[in-house]
Amino acid sequence: MREGEPLIQWEWIARNGDQIIGRLVQHIGLTVIAVGFGLAISLVLALLIYRRRALYGPLSGIAATLYTIPSIALFAILTPITGFGSIVTAEIALISYTLLILLRNIVAGLDGVPPDVREAASAMGYSAWQRLWRVEMPLALPLIIAGVRVATVTTVGLVTVAAVIGQGGLGQLILSGLRSFFTTPTYVGAFLSLALALALDVSLLSLQRMLTPWARVANVAAGPR
């Protein structure tokens, strides 16, 4: 950040390509693990809520409280328990942040199944388990994937903060530039994390479209008969 120095030095990028890719991969890995576990846990919780609705209040309240805690604070609080720079520390916090949106969206998705569809499914002879997995979950998929999208994008941002406690993929690039007053790595890190978030968002949107062919068709108006 001395006067006259360009913000981005491209030779640096070329020279350090490996490190950059490495950080990117690490970043993706941390994100996928967090969202993956978050989804699994939220599914289990949502199934419990499906059985007993009264659990929704307390569970979403806990998720909401966790979500409100600033990420860096949660990373810091966990550090003495699970270790500094440990992937577990980062992941516990990252997973916690995905719970609120995923839980809400899964429950909302299941709630959104039309009652006549539920009734017809039971009357046709689906067992309760079959009905849940073959009828209700597929219909809840759009909302669930929407939740996964938001969770993923948010997590990408939070992973950069985890750099402060020694984990963090692209966040390490950002911080290293900060510490050495060298802007290039920070810009590379910042830009890539934003690009990654957007890229994942778009891919998940395509995934959603692929998995729900019937939703596309709903836009076609039925002809009068």
Place this chain on the structure above:
Amino acid sequence: MNELLAWLSDPAHWSGSDGIPVRLLEHLQLSGPSVLVAMLIALPVGAFIGHTGRLTLLAVTIANVGRAMPTLALLVILLPFILRAGLGLGFWPTFVPLVLLGVPPILVNTYVGIGQVDRDVREAARGVGLSGWQVLTRVELPLALPAIVAGLRTASVQVIATATLGALVASGGLGRYIIDGIALQEAPRMIVGAVLVAALALAVDRVLAGVERRLAAPSTSLAVERSRMAASNLVK
């Protein structure tokens, strides 16, 4: 645990420029004004978009970018520009990104909240003779208030969280404890900072949630009644 209590009971940590009260104040001095300025920007723009229904694409884009933007990234991207503007480290490098981060939630909630005001109510207000501006201020804004406060709540929590990161660019505030604690390998310091920040965020969230609930509590019809009465008062 013992170390923690020891750290907290040390009076030195409660006084002076690195004392808890000071740091807390600094944190509020960073967060408060940021949210205020964000409101000053986001409320009018959001109100315009919600009221007229135009520029929604802009609003949606802002919302998406705001959600996808990693906060740390924003902080460091803007740093060189702020430094080159001669504003120095400390306050401004954190303040500007905080404002930018606070805008999207308030903007989105404002325009959605106003946009979702019942069409019937809007038409009734126009029918009674209110001008566009009056419809906005006397009818739409009051009815959208719970949504707006919700946006304020999201923005405030986000700002408080990111203000913590400001310590990386030499700002004060509770983040100082966390960053210094990590650098100096002083676990108690780090944890105290983290707990205080968490408590602050939760407290602000709880207070604003209460406000939001109290605003939403009177039923829509009551709120509609009130605005209709207010509207008719104007006509007299």
Place this chain on the structure above:
Amino acid sequence: MNAVDLEFRNVTRRYGTVVAVDDLSLLVPAGKICVLVGPSGCGKTTSLKMVNRLIEPSEGQILIGGRDVMAQDPIELRRGIGYVIQQVGLLPHLSVGRNVAVVPGLLGWEGKRIDARVDELLGLVGLKPGSYRNRYPAELSGGERQRVGVARALAADPPLMLMDEPFGAVDPIVRERLQNELLRLQERLAKTILFVTHDIDEAVKMGDLVAVLQVGGVLAQFASPAEILAHPASDFVARFVGADRGLKRLSLSRVADLELLPAMTARDGDPAAPLKQRLSATAFPYLLLVDEDGRPVGWLDQDDLPGDGAVAASAAVSMSPLLSRRTTLKDALSQLLDADVMAGIVVDEQERVLGLVTVEQMAGALRDQRPAAAFSDVKEVTVDDA
């Protein structure tokens, strides 16, 4: 699969202190349609849902083919019963074909058998399999959806069908078409059907047996539609059926139930003189002009016929309503009254003349359920065959 009978034995359903169904007992013989009809709150839907155990009875037994439903596994039970509801409940995420294939799939049929069955059923309900198999429910109109619903319910060839206001959500024109098609299907398939509706006209039209229920789940009368219309068992039933039950009874008989009066027909260009002579001898002095296929063209009255020369089509006067043998007497009478004529022309599927029916005959049918021949001497005139 052969149809089975369905029996309710002292079935009661309570919700706390509220009685939804009160000691209901009735027997639906195999292969018949029984309609449960009544106002809101009479327990008709509750009764229906107890058959496939979506709701369970508080007391009493429901027997399908002699087997108590409570003694069977509910899932297995439901796979053997077809279920059609008003909003259809098609699974939005499955194509039409896959929707129809649900129960066979659950029963473990093999793929090819299922595919063949799906196509067969779609054809049965009037939907071209090629066009409809891969469409999604969201693309269909209300009538199309309900047809798929019926196909789906028939897929595993269940002996018993439960239908809860299945045609309630479509417009009257589509509803009538669907009702007729169901009746036509039933002629082929002879399933035992329990049908719920709040519409007494639908009940009279669809049911072999009708159970009229009162608020509180009490059975007011269980009999054939004709019996209920002719002899309502209580004031409630009389009121529910409506003051026009006399006219409603006309909807139970069809044109085919009447003895067709022969029509004197002629074609364009036939010699007029002999016809004129014959006409003057009859009490009904109108000549029905037909085209070369035997389809009615118009009426000629005696005075329109020239003394000699040929019959001229151009002199014919406008048509009476054309009736089919299947038309109910109620509809037939209505058309005749609308057109302000005394007689309607009965035609076959190719619109060729079969004979005449008159308003008087219909009134006679109402009186004594036997068709009265108003113009008996017309029988002596030879009929020009189509």
